[in-house]
Amino acid sequence: MYSKIMVPIDLAHIGVIEPTLETVADLARHYDAEVCYVGVTSNAPGSVARTPEEFRRKLEAFAQERHQVHGQPVSTHVIVSPDPVADLDDDLIEAIKEVGADLVVMPTHPPKHIDVIMPSHGGKVATHTDVSVFLVRPSKA
Numbered sequence: 001m002y003s004k005i006m007v008p009i010d011l012a013h014i015g016v017i018e019p020t021l022e023t024v025a026d027l028a029r030h031y032d033a034e035v036c037y038v039g040v041t042s043n044a045p046g047s048v049a050r051t052p053e054e055f056r057r058k059l060e061a062f063a064q065e066r067h068q069v070h071g072q073p074v075s076t077h078v079i080v081s082p083d084p085v086a087d088l089d090d091d092l093i094e095a096i097k098e099v100g101a102d103l104v105v106m107p108t109h110p111p112k113h114i115d116v117i118m119p120s121h122g123g124k125v126a127t128h129t130d131v132s133v134f135l136v137r138p139s140k141a
Contacts, residue, residue, distance in 0.1 A: 001031055002027070002031045002033050002102050002132075003033050003034065004033060004034045004099065004101045005027060005028055005031075005033050005034070005035050005036065005100055005101065005102075005103045005104070006036045006077075006095065006098055006099055006101035006104045006105075007020065007021075007024050007035060007037050007105050007106065008038050008039075008040075008092055008104075009038065009039050009062065011039060011048045011049075011058055011062060012047055012048050014081035016107070016138070017060055017107045018046075019027050019107070019135040019138060020105060020106065020107040021066065023105055023134070023136050024066075024105045025066070025070035025072075026070075027073060027103070027105065027134075028070050029070055032072070033072060034072060034074065034075060035062055035067075035072055035074050035075075036074070036076065036077055036099045036101060036135060037062060037063045037066070037074065037075075037076050038077045038078075038081045038095050038099065039055065039059045039076070039078055039079070040078075040081055040084045040087075040088055040091050040092075041055040041079070041081070041084060042081060042084050043080060043082065043115070052078065052080045055078060056076070056078045059076045059078055063075070063076045066088040070081065075099070076081075077095055077098065077099050079091045079094075079095060089125060092104075092106075092125050093124075096129050102131050102132070103126060103131060103132050103133075103134065103136055104131060104132070104133045104134070105133075105134045106125070106134075106136070107122075107135070107136050107138070108122040108131070108136065122135040
């Protein structure tokens with residue numbers, strides 16, 4: 001049913017998205033699907049990497065680590081944006097087409113009143129693409 005699962009990754013907050021990574025691993029094994037990890041970075045030095053090339057290397061290393069977990073083929077796609085925060089939703093929507101994903105799995109937060117003014121990234125991606133989007137809420141401790 002699914003052959004390529006796209007997963008937006010924030011390398012600065014890997015621990016927070018562990019439930020999403022577990023879900024992706026299960027789905028990838030179940031559907032024998034490739035997992036494409038997508039990261040958005042800036043041209044300017046940041047907390048994760050000083051250059052887009054360093055970011056690319058770190059995202060690839062992360063993907064290979066995850067491959068060891070789920071055993072499915074992996075790929076990466078790096079988006080370099082002048083303003084990653086402002087452009088994130090549109091960049092992710094464009095990446096779905098660029099990588100040929102037929103499923104997107106991404107973390108989200110519980111609904112809040114502020115969502116009326118500023119919708120969640122997952123909500124915007126889901127309403128602006130024709131592929132399935134699976135939103136993973138954080139685990140309750």
